Amino acid sequence: MSKKILVWFRNDLRLHDNEMLVEAIAKSDAVLPVYILDARLFEKTKYDTQKTGSIRAKFIIESVESLRNSLKQIGGNLLIAKGNPEEIIPQLVQEYEITEVYHHREVAMEETHISSLVENALWKLRVNLKHFIGHTLYNKEDLPFPIKDIPDAFNQFKKKIERDSIIKPCFAAPDRINVAEVIDWGNIFALEDVNLEPHEKDQRSDFEFIGGEQEGIQHLHKVINAMQQAATSKNLILASKLSAWLAMGCLSPRKVYWEIKKMESVPNAKAMFNHVLLGLLWRDYFRFMFKKYGNVFFKPNGFGSQGLVDQDNQQENFNKWRTGQTGFAVVDAVMNELNQTGYISNIARQTAALYLINNLEVSWVYGAAYFEERLIDYNPASNWGNWANIAGVGNDQKSKSIFDLDKNIKNLDPKGNYAITWAS
Ligand SMILES: Cc1cc2nc3c(=O)[nH]c(=O)nc-3n(C[C@H](O)[C@H](O)[C@H](O)COP(=O)(O)OP(=O)(O)OC[C@H]3O[C@@H](n4cnc5c(N)ncnc54)[C@H](O)[C@@H]3O)c2cc1C
Numbered sequence: 001m002s003k004k005i006l007v008w009f010r011n012d013l014r015l016h017d018n019e020m021l022v023e024a025i026a027k028s029d030a031v032l033p034v035y036i037l038d039a040r041l042f043e044k045t046k047y048d049t050q051k052t053g054s055i056r057a058k059f060i061i062e063s064v065e066s067l068r069n070s071l072k073q074i075g076g077n078l079l080i081a082k083g084n085p086e087e088i089i090p091q092l093v094q095e096y097e098i099t100e101v102y103h104h105r106e107v108a109m110e111e112t113h114i115s116s117l118v119e120n121a122l123w124k125l126r127v128n129l130k131h132f133i134g135h136t137l138y139n140k141e142d143l144p145f146p147i148k149d150i151p152d153a154f155n156q157f158k159k160k161i162e163r164d165s166i167i168k169p170c171f172a173a174p175d176r177i178n179v180a181e182v183i184d185w186g187n188i189f190a191l192e193d194v195n196l197e198p199h200e201k202d203q204r205s206d207f208e209f210i211g212g213e214q215e216g217i218q219h220l221h222k223v224i225n226a227m228q229q230a231a232t233s234k235n236l237i238l239a240s241k242l243s244a245w246l247a248m249g250c251l252s253p254r255k256v257y258w259e260i261k262k263m264e265s266v267p268n269a270k271a272m273f274n275h276v277l278l279g280l281l282w283r284d285y286f287r288f289m290f291k292k293y294g295n296v297f298f299k300p301n302g303f304g305s306q307g308l309v310d311q312d313n314q315q316e317n318f319n320k321w322r323t324g325q326t327g328f329a330v331v332d333a334v335m336n337e338l339n340q341t342g343y344i345s346n347i348a349r350q351t352a353a354l355y356l357i358n359n360l361e362v363s364w365v366y367g368a369a370y371f372e373e374r375l376i377d378y379n380p381a382s383n384w385g386n387w388a389n390i391a392g393v394g395n396d397q398k399s400k401s402i403f404d405l406d407k408n409i410k411n412l413d414p415k416g417n418y419a420i421t422w423a424s
Pocket residue numbers: 238239240241242243244246247275276277278279280281282283284286344345346347349350353371375377378379380382383384386387390
């Protein structure tokens with residue numbers, strides 16, 4: 001019997017640096033690349049928010065379409081289905097006589113729960129679900145210590161991982177794929193399929209996030225060029241805006257690292273290289289912490305005890321905050337920018353979070369749930385991990401003391417222009 005491997009794409013929508021795809025091509029006679037639109041990703045939450053809003057949904061659709069086009073260019077295609085992976089994958093396994101299923105391991109509870117359901121369903125068919133690691137800069141398997149021994153304090157984590165581990169080279173993108181014979185590859189879905197309305201681009205934003213591997217790589221090259229030019233001036237570029245492509249796996253963190261590393265030798269560019277690298281390390285850190293501690297990060301008291309919550313006014317205060325109507329100009333501007341574009345800077349995220357938690361006395365989990373709906377670059381570990389840290393309930397208990405709302409506001413909006421631009 002010929003060997004057919006189903007490759008289940010989730011948040012890894014790329015050909016480059018994709019070990020699971022490379023191995024599937026090498027070890028099979030035919031590959032069945034599959035993307036499943038799972039309606040659970042678009043459900044309402046208990047915080048009266050939606051798991052995915054229209055700005056990120058559009059980015060996901062573009063990324064899936066781009067992956068399909070890339071696969072077509074190397075002789076393949078992408079099967080697109082709608083439903084629950086734990087039902088669809090076993091059906092496809094039977095229909096196409098699949099011998100093994102590959103996917104990338106996730107870390108947050110809803111995603112890993114779905115993987116377990118798929119694994120159990122496949123078990124009944126005596127088909128193996130093989131897990132790959134592909135979301136981090138450092139590979140968990142290459143760490144010289146088990147996950148349980150990874151330090152909880154970020155600075156120690158950074159020191160230890162940089163000293164004791166290596167960043168591997170990227171896997172080359174395949175230039176040929178032999179896919180299973182499929183009559184109907186399925187249509188790309190649209191926003192209406194998940195009951196969402198298109199969101200019009202806001203003219204105040206000079207940046208457009210378009211989903212997909214090609215767009216991600218293009219943006220990476222643009223950023224590096226801009227950073228190299230900026231190195232000759234004093235205005236260093238610190239925010240790369242790579243996060244949305246990293247979150248959907250259109251770019252691998254290793255690809256970003258090896259490309260950005262070229263700047264290390266450019267005079268004055270090292271600070272920018274270090275800044276992006278630091279961000280990638282924070283990203284890895286939260287993923288490893290999720291792996292270490294599981295769903296504690298989603299609990300209001302997390303690893304400590306959350307501060308005062310004004311239960312009587314919580315819902316009203318939360319509504320004012322999310323609609324940019326707190327009356328505090330910078331915070332309202334941050335929320336307006338988030339609502340209109342799906343992207344705000346790190347310092348803006350911290351500002352909005354600090355205000356919600358400390359000034360409005362709303363439980364931080366409401367804020368995290370709202371960011372989950374709105375952020376174009378949402379990923380569970382980075383979002384809930386950062387929120388928990390700001391709320392002082394993260395596993396690195398020292399981190400709370402480093403946040404300072406007044407200082408943030410001075411940095412974010414020193415002359416008041418930001419608040420004017422995003423006043424509504
Ligand atoms: C309350 C809060 C919620 C957040 N939610 C998310 C989220 O859902 N998804 C997300 O990608 N980032 C999140 N961040 C982290 C950070 O704000 C964004 O990654 C960053 O602003 C993206 O802009 P950039 O690509 O220009 O980052 P850069 O500064 O250029 O950094 C390079 C990359 O490193 C990663 N990174 C940088 N800072 C962090 C950080 N503190 N934590 C984790 N990763 C980091 C991102 O992938 C980023 O693209 C959150 C931060 C806060 C304070």
